[in-house]
Amino acid sequence: MTVTAAQGILLADRQGDVTRLTLNRPGRGNALSAELVTALAAAVDACYLDGTRLLAIEGAGEHFCTGFDLGDLDSESDDSLLARFVRVELLLQSVHDAPFATVALVQGRAMGAGADLVAACEQRWIAQGSSFAFPGAAFGLVLGSARLARLVGTARAREWIAAGRAVRADDALAAGLASRMIPAEERAAALAGLAERARRLDAPTQAAIQAATLGGQAAVVAAGAAQLSELVRSAARPGLRARIAAYREASRR
Known part of the structure; x- marks a missing residue:
């Protein structure tokens, strides 16, 4: 059964106990608008109740997710941006703590909150040519840092966050951010195998x-x-909107 959500x-x-969610804003690089975050959070919450044993998250088009949507920044305030970032963090926690298997299927770019969404998943499968970037620190935001550090180590996480540079597929795989590199034609068989493994454990055992x-x-x-x-403290500093606007302007140069 295919269901289209949020227009x-x-x-x-x-399909049975396997749910696939596709971010479907390819013209915007699947950037996380407020509406997309709301729809994605509701869909993940539904998986907690409907018997899902494997959740796969992917992006339509060229990129997985190019991060937080900054396209309508002029209509935002510091407070509205803070609320949006809080909703993103709560979504990431819902994915990370899920009592079912989760896998991100990455192609193209995964940036900012999009890269954090990948890091929140148990399995992180990438296509050749994928890349990651964590630019939020450039405008003072602390989002997803602890989850990234658990995957790649504290020193490397700090380096990637501070630099904000692109992390290429091979480096992501070697560091543990990506768990497998899988060609598109092999993805369906790999997902079937992951679903079979996920069915060995019921939800209480998985949880x-x-x-x-994670220590109890x-x-x-x-x-x-x-x-x-940590997110709220970083985002609540006065001037969030101005810092994001400055970052966006510098990125265009």
Whole structure:
């Protein structure tokens, strides 16, 4: 069964206990508008209740996701931007803590919040030529840093965040940000195998393993609270909109 959500900006396809969500704003590089984040969060929440055992997230067109949509910045305020970033972080936590298997299927660019969405997934499969970038620190934002550090190590995470440069596919794979490099023609078979593995564990067992490998349920809750707090502190500094506008202008040069 295929369901189109939020006027087509998110496509949801459920086949048995496998759900595939496709970010469907290819003309905008699948950038995360407020509407797309709302639709994606609702779809992930639905997976908690509908028996999904594997959730795959992908992007339509050339890129996976080019990050937070800055296209309508003139209509935003510091406060509205803060609210939007909080919703992104809550979405990332929902994906990361899911009691089912999750996989990001990456092609092209995964930038900013889009790269953070990849890092929130249990499996992170990339196509040759993919790249990642974490530019948020350029406008003072702390988003997803702890999840990235758990995957690639503290020193490398700090380096990538501070530099804001593109991380190429081979480097992402070697560092652990990407878990596999899979050609497009092999993706369907690989997904079938991942779904079969995911079915070995019921939701309570998957959730318990997730918590145990992160230090226990209390640690999971504390980590989520800490990451949300870090985000809010960074985004609540006066001048967020001006900092983003300056970053956007510098990126155009």
